[in-house]
Amino acid sequence: MTLDEILASLFPAGHDIAVRPDRLILGTGRRRNGGAIEVIGIADGEPLGIAGVLPLAERVLQVIAAGGNAPILVMVDTRGQRMARRDEMLGLNEYLAHLAKCLLLASRAGHRTVGLNYGKAAAGAFLATALATDILVALPGAAPAVMDLPSIARVTKLPEDRLKALAQTTPVFAPGLASMTEVGAVAALWDPLQPLDAQFEATLGKIPDHDVRDALGAARGGRRMASEVAQRVAAEATGDRHEAAS
Amino acid sequence: MSDTAMRGTASLDTASWFLASARERLAGLLDPGSFVEYLPPAERVQSPHLALFDLPTAFDDGMIVGRGRLDGRDVLVAAQEGQFMGGTFAEVSGAKLVGLLRAARTHADLPQKLLLLLDSGGVRLQEANAGELAVAEVMRAIVEARSAGVTVIALVGGRAGAFGGAGLTAATCSRIVISEQGRLGVTGPEVIETNQGVEEFDSQDKALVWSVTGGRTRRLIGGADAYAQDTMIGFRDAARALLDGAPAFGFRTLRAEQDRLAARQAQLGDCATSVAMWTVLGIADPAAVRDMDDADFAALAAGVKGIDHDAR
Numbered sequence: 001m002t003l004d005e006i007l008a009s010l011f012p013a014g015h016d017i018a019v020r021p022d023r024l025i026l027g028t029g030r031r032r033n034g035g036a037i038e039v040i041g042i043a044d045g046e047p048l049g050i051a052g053v054l055p056l057a058e059r060v061l062q063v064i065a066a067g068g069n070a071p072i073l074v075m076v077d078t079r080g081q082r083m084a085r086r087d088e089m090l091g092l093n094e095y096l097a098h099l100a101k102c103l104l105l106a107s108r109a110g111h112r113t114v115g116l117n118y119g120k121a122a123a124g125a126f127l128a129t130a131l132a133t134d135i136l137v138a139l140p141g142a143a144p145a146v147m148d149l150p151s152i153a154r155v156t157k158l159p160e161d162r163l164k165a166l167a168q169t170t171p172v173f174a175p176g177l178a179s180m181t182e183v184g185a186v187a188a189l190w191d192p193l194q195p196l197d198a199q200f201e202a203t204l205g206k207i208p209d210h211d212v213r214d215a216l217g218a219a220r221g222g223r224r225m226a227s228e229v230a231q232r233v234a235a236e237a238t239g240d241r242h243e244a245a246s
Numbered sequence: 247m248s249d250t251a252m253r254g255t256a257s258l259d260t261a262s263w264f265l266a267s268a269r270e271r272l273a274g275l276l277d278p279g280s281f282v283e284y285l286p287p288a289e290r291v292q293s294p295h296l297a298l299f300d301l302p303t304a305f306d307d308g309m310i311v312g313r314g315r316l317d318g319r320d321v322l323v324a325a326q327e328g329q330f331m332g333g334t335f336a337e338v339s340g341a342k343l344v345g346l347l348r349a350a351r352t353h354a355d356l357p358q359k360l361l362l363l364l365d366s367g368g369v370r371l372q373e374a375n376a377g378e379l380a381v382a383e384v385m386r387a388i389v390e391a392r393s394a395g396v397t398v399i400a401l402v403g404g405r406a407g408a409f410g411g412a413g414l415t416a417a418t419c420s421r422i423v424i425s426e427q428g429r430l431g432v433t434g435p436e437v438i439e440t441n442q443g444v445e446e447f448d449s450q451d452k453a454l455v456w457s458v459t460g461g462r463t464r465r466l467i468g469g470a471d472a473y474a475q476d477t478m479i480g481f482r483d484a485a486r487a488l489l490d491g492a493p494a495f496g497f498r499t500l501r502a503e504q505d506r507l508a509a510r511q512a513q514l515g516d517c518a519t520s521v522a523m524w525t526v527l528g529i530a531d532p533a534a535v536r537d538m539d540d541a542d543f544a545a546l547a548a549g550v551k552g553i554d555h556d557a558r
Contacts (some may be wrong), residue, residue, distance in 0.1 A: 233345025
C-alpha cells in the first residue's frame with residue numbers, strides 16, 4: 001500500500017497529514033467518533049538523524065502538553081539512523097533516545113501509542129520510533145530488520161548462503177516481517193484489503209498495560225528464553241533481599 | 247598492564263577501567279565482599295543460539311547482574327563483558343538486564359539506585375532480532391524504573407564503548423559517567439566508513455574517532471554528566487557523586503531535554519570538527535583540549551556553561 005492509500009483507509013473522516021520535504025510525516029487524523037489521532041512518522045525510507053528527531057519529538061511533547069487522551073500513531077518507513085560523522089559528533093544517541101523517551105512518556109500520560117511499520121525499519125531508528133510504542137503492527141510488504149543479510153555476513157564472517165539456510169530454521173537473526181513477528185516485536189499484521197480504520201480501533205482495544213513482547217516471543221516460539229530469564233532474575237533479586245539486608 | 251598488576255590489592259583502586267574485565271570492574275567498584283550475583287555462571291544461563299554459528303558461549307552470556315554496596319550504599323548493578331561477543335545485547339544478556347530493571351521498578355525495597363556498566367558494540371548480529379527487541383525492552387524498563395523513582399546511572403569507559411543499542415540505552419538513563427577512553431555513539435566509525443566512504447569518516451584516524459565519539463567531546467557538549475579518570479576509584483567517585491539528585495522522569499525533564507538538544511543543534515550544528523565546537527563554546531585554547539591531562543580537563547569542563555543539566 002502507498003502512504004496515500006494507507007492514510008485514506010485509516011481516516012475516511014478526513015485528515016491533514018502531510019509528508020514534508022524532509023520526509024517527516026506530521027498531522028492529525030479524524031476518528032469516526034469525532035476524536036483525533038495524532039500522527040508522526042518518517043516516509044520513503046529516509047534515514048532518521050538529528051534534524052528529523054527534533055520536530056517529531058516536539059510534536060509528541062505538544063500532544064502531551066495539550067492534555068486529553070488522543071492516541072498517537074507512529075508510521076515508519078526508514079532504512080535506519082542517519083550515518084554521518086556530524087550527527088554522531090553532535091550525539092545522535094541522545095536524540096534518538098529522546099524521541100523514544102517522549103513516546104514512552106506519552107503513553108504513560110494517557111496517549112495510547114501505536115507503531116505502524118509499512119516499509120523499512122532498521123536499527124537505531126526502529127528503536128527510536130516503532131519499538132517505543134505500546135503496540136507495533138505492520139502491513140504486508142513491511143521489511144523490518146536490524147541489518148541486511150549481506151552486512152550480517154560481512155560482520156559475522158559467515159557465507160551469505162549459510163546464513164540464508166540458517167534463516168530457514170530460526171527467526172532470531174534473519175531480517176524480515178515473519179522473523180520480527182515470531183520474536184514478539186510485531187504484535188499483529190493488518191489486512192490491506194479491509195478498512196484500516198476499523199483495524200486501528202481494534203488494535204487500540206488490545207493494547208497491553210505492560211511490556212508483553214518477551215511473553216509474545218515465547219508463545220510464538222521465536223524467543224523462547226527471554227521472558228523466563230527476566231523472571232528468574234527478578235525472582236532472585238526479590239528473594240535475596242531479606243538475607244542481603246541483614 | 248599485566249593481570250597481576252591489575253589484581254594486586256594496592257593497585258586495585260588505580261587499575262585501568264578500560265583494560266579491566268566486567269568482573270574486575272565490579273570488584274573495583276563495589277565494597278569488598280558485597281557483591282551478590284543473580285543467575286551466576288554456575289547456573290549456566292547462556293545463549294541458545296551461538297552454537298548455530300559454531301561460536302563458543304559464556305556461562306553468563308557476557309552480562310553480569312546483581313547487587314552490592316558502593317561506599318556503604320546499596321545498589322543494583324549490571325555489567326557487560328566487552329571481551330565476549332563485543333558486550334552485545336542478545337536474547338539472554340538483554341533479558342538479564344530487563345529482569346533486573348523490572349525488579350527495581352516493582353519492588354521499592356530493593357536498592358533504588360542501579361549502576362549500568364556498559365561495554366558494548368550494540369546488538370549481537372547472530373541474534374539480531376532478539377537483541378534489538380531486548381534493547382527496546384531495556385529502554386522501556388529504564389523509563390518505567392525511573393518513573394518509579396529509581397536512579398539509573400550508565401558508566402561508559404570500556405574497550406567496546408557504547409554504540410548502537412548501548413548508545414541509546416545510555417541516553418535513556420538518569421545520568422552518564424564517561425572517561426576519556428569511553429566512546430559513546432550510535433553507528434561506529436567502521437560502519438560509517440563502509441557505508442558512506444572514507445571521505446565521510448576515516449575509521450583509521452584514531453584522533454578523529456576520539457574527537458567525534460570520545461569522552462571529552464561527550465562531556466563538553468553535555469552528552470555525559472560526569473567525567474571520570476580511567477581508574478576504578480575514578481568511576482567509583484563519579485558514580486557516588488551522582489547517586490542522589492538525579493532528574494525525575496517526566497514532562498518537565500523531557501521538555502528541558504528537547505530544548506537542550508535543539509539548542510545544541512542550533513549552536514554547534516554547523517561545526518565540522520570538535521575543535522570548531524570548542525571555539526563556539528568559548529574555550530580559550532580549543533586545540534589543547536585533546537592532549538591536556540585529566541585534572542586540567544576537569545577544570546576546563548567546570549567552566550563550560552550548560553554542560554551540567556537536569557535534562558535527560
